[in-house]
Amino acid sequence: MLPASLALAALLFHRASAQSSSASTATGPVALSTGVPSITLSTAVASATAATSSQLPSQVPLPPKQAWCPSEIFCAGPLLQTVAVANLFPDDKTFVDKPTSKSSQAVLADFQNISQPTYGAIVNFVDSDFTGEGLELEAVALPGFNPNPPFLKNVTETLPKAFAQTVHGFWTQLIRNTNSSTLCGSSGKCESTLIPLNHTFVVPGGRFREQYYWDSFWIVEGLIQSQLFSIVNDTLQNFMDELERFGFIPNGGRIYYLNRSQPPLFIQMLANYVEASGDRGILTRALPLAEKELAWWSTNRSISVTSPFTNKTHTMFRYAVNNTAPRPESYLADYTTVNSVSPALNDSAKAELYAQLATGAESGWDYTTRFFLSPQDGLNSINIRNTVPVDLNSILYKNHVLMASFYGTANTTAANRHRAAASALRDGILDLFWDSSKLAFYDFSLTNNARNNFFSVATFYPYWSGIIPDEVLANSTSAFSAFSSINLVLNRYNGTFPTTFITSGQQWDAPNAWPPHQYIVLNALRALPSNITKGSIPTPPSNQSTFGLIPSGQLGLSETDLPGQPVQGGSTLINATTSGPNADINKGNNTVANGGTAQPGEGWGQALQRQLANRVFTSILCSWQATGGSIPNVLPRLSDQELNVTQSVTNTGNMFEKFSNLDVNSAGQGGEYTVQAGFGWTNGVLLWVASNYGAVIDSPKCPDLLTTPTGSTSSSGSSGSSGSGSGSGGSSKSGANGALSYFKPFLAFALASAIVVAQL
Incomplete structure (x- = not known):
C-alpha cells in the first residue's frame, strides 16, 4: 500500500497509456508501410555565434598530426580547428559529416585564401565548399518485410502488441545503403569521411548516420525477432569487410573512428544470427575474421595484471586508444x-x-x-x-566460449584453445573484479592496484556472459543480495535501471537508463539457475526501505546519498523521502507501479524480470506517446495542449536512445550532444522484450503531461481514463529547473505511485 499522502496525490493522474477501454479487445493489425521510406536528410546551415565581422577567438597551438587520420580537412589540423573554434553548428559531428563540394586541393586553397578569419568568412567558406551531411547514404526498401512477424503471438494485451508491431515497422525507416552516385571515391572531385559499405545496414538514428559497432548488437537482436535475417547477414558482412580491410571493427563507419573500436560484440551477433537462422554457411568466412578481431584485441588492448588478492598474474583487457588530439x-x-x-x-x-x-x-x-x-x-x-573494465573482459570471455562452440568437434585444437582462453579470463574476472563480501563485480584500478568499488550496471555483465560466482550459487539469499539493487530501483524510481547512482550531468550516469543495459540486466537474471531464484522477493524490515536488503557497502553510497525521486505532493514540489519505508514509493502488493501483474508461482528472479520488462515497455511507449506517437483505434494521439508541453505538436513520436529512470515520459539527458531519436537499439530491445516477455506485459500507465507544479490538474487534454492494465504509475519531470529533463519547458513533477492501489 502507498503512504496515504502519496495515494491521495496519485489521483492526479489522468492519462493512461491506452487512453481507451479496449485494452483486452482484439483489434486488426497495424497498417505498416513496406516501401522505400521518405526521409529528410539533415543539411545544417552554418551559423555565426557572434557578429560576422568579429574575429574568431585566439587558438592554442595545433595538436600533433594523427597518423591514423591523414585528411587535411577532416582530421586534426588548421582547417578543422578553425572551423571547430568558430562553433558554427550545435553538434561538432555535423561539419565532419559534410562532404566537400570541391576537390580537396580546391578546398584547402580556399581556406588558405581567408586573410581575416572572421565568423562571417568561416561561415561563407563552409557554405561554399561543403555540402549537406548524410548525402552519401540513401534510404532503401526493406526486403522480406513481414508486417505481422510471428513473435507478436507472444504478446497478450492489445496495446503492447500494437506498439510492438508499430516498432517492428520502424525498421523500414532506418534502412540505408551507400549512394554510389554521391560518393567521392578516388576521382578526387570531393572528399568525405564516410567509409562506404558494400551491404545494406540499419542506422541507429539522429546524428548517427552510419553503421555503428556495438549499437548493431541490439539492432541485430531486434531484427532477429522480426525475422529480417537478410539484413542481419548484411550487417555481419559489412563488419567482415571492415575486418578484412582494417584488421578490426572501428567504432563507426567514418574515417575519424579508425583509431578505436567499441565493445567487441561481433562474435555474439554472429552466434545469435546462426542460432536463429540456422545459417552455418556464414561461418566459413566469419570464423577466420573473428580470429582476426580477437588477435587485434590481444595485440592492442591486453595487459598483464598481478592480483593483489592472490598474487596470480592474469592477461586482461582494457580500452586504450592511441590519440593525442581532439576527436x-x-x-x-x-x-x-x-x-x-x-x-x-x-x-x-x-x-x-x-x-x-x-x-x-x-x-x-x-x-x-x-x-x-x-x-x-x-x-x-x-x-x-x-x-x-569488468564488462569488456566479460564480453571477451563469452566470445571465446562461443568460438569454442563454433569449432566443436570439427576443429578440436581450435576449440580447446578458446576454452583455455575463456577459462583463464574467467579466473581473472573472479579474482580481480568479484568482491565476495559485497556480492558485486567492480572494475580494477591499475592506478591504485585495487578494485575501485564504484557500483554500476557493469556488475551484471559477467552473469550475462555466463560467469556466476560460487557465493551466488550457494543459496537463494546470496543470489538475491547480488541482484537486490534491481529491486531497489523498481521500488524507488519510476523508470528502469540507471547506469550508475551518481548524478553528474554525464550521459552514462544517473538518471539515465539505457536500453542495452536493461537487456543485460534481464539476461543476467535469466542466467541464474532456477534453484536459487525460487521464493518471493524478500521484504525489508518494517522500518526500512528496500535499501536495507542490499549488502553493506555494495553501492558505495548511503541511502540518503542516492538520487532522489521527485514527486508532486499537494501544492508544493517535494522530493521523495530518501530513507525508510516511504522511500519505496512505487511499492505495491507483489509488484511495483508499471511492473505488471504478479504471476502464480513466480520466484523472485522471474518477478524482477517481469517488473523490469514492464518498465522497459512503459518508458519507451510513454515517451513515444508524449512526443506525438499514436496507434489508430488503440492509442489516441494526445491533444495539442498536452503535446505543447513536449514541443511535439507536429511530431509523430520519438524512439529515444536513452531514458530517464525518474520519468517514464522523458528521454535521458546530458552528454556532448542533444538526445537522439530513431533509435536502433531501443527498437531492438523493445522487440526482444516483447518477444520474450509479451505474456506478462501489461498496458502501461503514463503520467498526465498537464499536471502542474501547483498541484492542479487539467482534464481538457486527457483522452480518457486509465486502461485496464494492472500495473500503474507515474513519473516526474526530473529537476525543478528543467535541467534534467529532455522537455525543458515542462517543469511539472508527477507522482511515481499507483493510481489504482487496489489492483496492485
Missing part, C-alpha cells in the same frame, strides 16, 4: 575540456587527456564518473586507460 567529431568539446584545465596542462598532459577522452568513446560509455579518478573534477580526471 574530429567532438573537436570543440575535447579542445575546450583539455584547454580549460587550471593550472594549464603541459603538452604531455594534454596528449594524455586526449587519449583518455578517445578511450572513453571506445568503451561506449562516453562519459561516466565510473572512469573518473575524482568525480568532482569531471572529465579532467578521466582515467579509463588505467582501468581494467
